[in-house]
Amino acid sequence: EPEVTQTPSHQVTQMGQEVILRCVPISNHLYFYWYRQILGQKVEFLVSFYNNEISEKSEIFDDQFSVERPDGSNFTLKIRSTKLEDSAMYFCASSGGRNNEKLFFGSGTQLSVL
Amino acid sequence: DQQVKQNSPSLSVQEGRISILNCDYTNSMFDYFLWYKKYPAEGPTFLISISSIKDKNEDGRFTVFLNKSAKHLSLHIVPSQPGDSAVYFCAASAIPDKLIFGTGTRLQVFP
Numbered sequence: 694e695p696e697v698t699q700t701p702s703h704q705v706t707q708m709g710q711e712v713i714l715r716c717v718p719i720s721n722h723l724y725f726y727w728y729r730q731i732l733g734q735k736v737e738f739l740v741s742f743y744n745n746e747i748s749e750k751s752e753i754f755d756d757q758f759s760v761e762r763p764d765g766s767n768f769t770l771k772i773r774s775t776k777l778e779d780s781a782m783y784f785c786a787s788s789g790g791r792n793n794e795k796l797f798f799g800s801g802t803q804l805s806v807l
Numbered sequence: 808d809q810q811v812k813q814n815s816p817s818l819s820v821q822e823g824r825i826s827i828l829n830c831d832y833t834n835s836m837f838d839y840f841l842w843y844k845k846y847p848a849e850g851p852t853f854l855i856s857i858s859s860i861k862d863k864n865e866d867g868r869f870t871v872f873l874n875k876s877a878k879h880l881s882l883h884i885v886p887s888q889p890g891d892s893a894v895y896f897c898a899a900s901a902i903p904d905k906l907i908f909g910t911g912t913r914l915q916v917f918p
Binding site for chain 1: 811843848849850851852853856896898902904905906907908909910911
């Protein structure tokens, strides 16, 4: 079965540093998402991306965050200047349609900001 | 922001019995509801969904019930199996591109 792959699985960074989290969505999918889960809390929506632009974003997704689809296969989340509270598991997801049905999630990148 | 609530953090059920996981929501604009299952060190996996025009959807051992007047949905797993042990997330959407998740219920199915 096709799957969403995320790299790295773990990322440790110093506060104030930039990080880029990488994702390879399922190849024929058109809608891409980032979610995150802070330890012990719920999974939170960050951003959705379609047709090379952001379609929805949450209040969490401020100017420190950006997303990009630099080529036909990768989808990245950049955090420009990380804060301690950015420490979380970040999940990439993709879907073939717009109705959130059967979002396919990656295994996540555990980001630890020290 | 507690639009989707799962009030039971954990549930323990004997193998072969029914597991009932509950979810409440507050936003009447939600029109699509989903259940995801999550194992440790993995991303959430889609399980079953229901649109607001229905009150029941069934897929094998999994059935989701929606009570719009009570703003409540539930997931029934019958019979429960040890491999069903995982964290189950309820999710809802009013905007097609945005899912709101609950906090999850950890289900443990014991022999």
